[in-house]
Amino acid sequence: MTDPTDPYLIISAACHAGLPAEQYRPYLEAAHHRAFDEHLGQRDARRAGAGRRGARNGTSAMKWYEDNEEGLRGGWDAVQRVKELDGDGVAGEVVFPDADTADAGTAPPFGAGLAPAAGHDPEAVMAGARAYNRWLAEFCATDPERHRGVAVLPAAADPDAVVDEIHRAAESGLGALLIPASWGDGAPYHDRRYDPVWAAAAETALPVLTRADAAPRPEHGGHLGIQLSEAAWWPARPLWFLMWSGAFERHPGLRFGVVGAGCWWLPDLLWHMDRLYAGAHGGRKLSPFAALKRSPHEYLDRQVFVCATAPSRRELARRYEIGVDNILWGSGFPHPEGTWPHTREWLRRAFHDIPVGETRRLLGESAAEAFGFDKGKLSPVARRIGPTPDDLGQPRNQAPVEASWRRARETGRHWLTGFDFPFVGMGE
Template sequence: MTDPHDPYLIISSDCHAGLPTEEYRPYLEARHHRDFDDFLAGRDRRREEMTRLGIRNEAFATKWFDDNEEGLKGGWDAGQRIKELDGDGVAAEVVFPDADAVDSRTAAPFGVGLGLSGDQDPDLGMAGARAHNRWLADFVSEHPERHCGVALLPVTADPGRVVAEVHRAKESGLGALMIPSMWVDKAPYHDRRYDPVWAAAAACAMPVLTHSGAAPRHEYGDHLGIYVSEVTWWPARPLWFLLWSGVFERHPGLRFGVAESGCWWLPNLLWFMDRLYLGAHGGKKLSPFAELKRPPHEYLDRQMFVCATNTKRRELAQRYEIGVDNILWGSDFPHPEGTWPATRAWLRRTFHDIPVAESRRMLGLAAAEVFGFDTARLAPLARRIGPTPADLGQDADQDAVTASWARSREVGRHWLTGHDFPTLGVNP
């Protein structure tokens, strides 16, 4: 699919699936069934608390479920899911937990889905994760070429059990790993106790990801704005713990991504970290960064990526700082804050003036490389369902479109191209 008019091969780097919670029972070990009953009994209380905090809007929830009743079944029904993906023009997807982001009706057992956190009971946390992973392996096996299942990995548990689950998940057909964004009272991710886990993930070619969701909600009171303001910060935080502690240097085969947190925060962070490493005035008084052998942007380009769900125009304007190949678009299906069921219209509004070659990378080809999708196998499907550049409003002269972005592309990472300050080590 090299003709500029060919349909796009679109891969969503952030979608969600999960059983209605009570249906996870067959996937749980019998010794955890009583604890599971207690967990189910607390659902109404948790829903009431969500409403009280303003996280749940009753009128919106009612309309959402009424308007999308059939499509939402795609959260756990494989046949319905394929229908919804086809309708959106999405050839393949990366599948995270918790299909229902309104009422948590599909929460993974013991709250280990998007709320996966280091303060969960180690035994129950692993049990709930394994139950979801077993179900997810069955789910993605029906159309394995179209799904990369993300295994839940309570990485703060006993390292031996964690490594065993990495290998078990890989053998079951899952392709990536989601770790807690927050370790709470457990060892931070710079601790060497996690090295066997990073090594196992690299050996299995399973990217490690965090995803927005977990946050210290007990600190926020009734102030939802506080939660919304920093919910994307927590999944990004492990990135600099892994980077500065040399994890990416010790494990060059490890891939790490941050999902559903946007990528608007990355240019300034990368600028700041590069300047520190390269000897900007404020960093000279610090000890040498002995764990790193190269500047942060090189690790980003080699090993890191952002599943930039619902990528915004502002973020696309910063793509030459972030790196085009580091931005992996996602639809967030079937969450209401995502682009489904109007993905085609959303793509037209957002990508209409982005060069086709760059759009192909961000909308699918970069994700195919990170998550190991077989593009040759997906190509016939993409030709059938994928929107064309013309469908996205990209039918203008591509030479002219590319030229319109020439200055931004030339400046790129301005702190490296001489467009920020003339000599590294001098404060602008």
């Protein structure tokens, strides 16, 4: 039984790691070394061009590096990384690629990381993914109870090769799979050619994840507002491809997560999909949705979650619509848009008036279940470094806190509970 004053077991469901790009050579098969050298040269040219065109804020990026130079080494230095996790009160983490998104300095070879791999030979992209996954397995093995590595998986490649890489990732101790949010020229994710991939992911209990940064940037014309407005669209899009095509029905053990896109978009999307399934807006006359045997919200609760980096107060206020257990908090370490290195202060501002039991789910318990962390082995770490409810400004007497959220909790998913409109109690 957890004492209400115990420190929180915090697991960040969205962190990043990666070698400085040129250091991936030892992890690449020799047949790809020459192409890798060419890739690095092209990358440097693109970075120089981007800087001249003003595509990134070089001044801001440089200040971020200067202000956090020591801590940023934790992107690839395992010893430094643990220091940063401890400082933030984070006991465990889920590790994605690309520790540095400001200038792609730690991107895996051949575009196999977060950014689209457009223009690269599929065989080279798979080789780049294997190289990154080899390094990541070594990195996470330095403290396997605290790190769950996310293997890069070019899902649209040859299905046999993809399935082999899934099993290799599982055998090496990695804990999840990152597929491109956009399939490029490959088959869309509703295609049955992916069934062996989803089956292998379910068999190995590795969640399949998509992440922001898949947008077709050349279409944006350098307008940052367009890119950011679409940031949640691309990683979320595979969700409805898998949902409506029946992939979740055929593979009930498949877990799917959307990462780095917040969760503000999910309540209304879920409301919309449930209404379509129930026959609203032409759904009844156009299709019986034969691939589904239950409502979309039931699949969501069974198989889907969102890893939300620094979720806003408004997003947290809608947790009863999304599902408290479906939101996994992330610090975003070491990206500047995350909460590091001020996570403890951020948590106090965000969670001071949220019930302690729900806070435990949001900050760690749900992530432990989704990614297979051993809570028993992490508990000593949490007791040593984790903030307590007192540290987050949460009152010992929880009755008033619980009462303040009663209406929102009872309203829940308003389209299911009979309320006309959702209740949002917090501001930004």
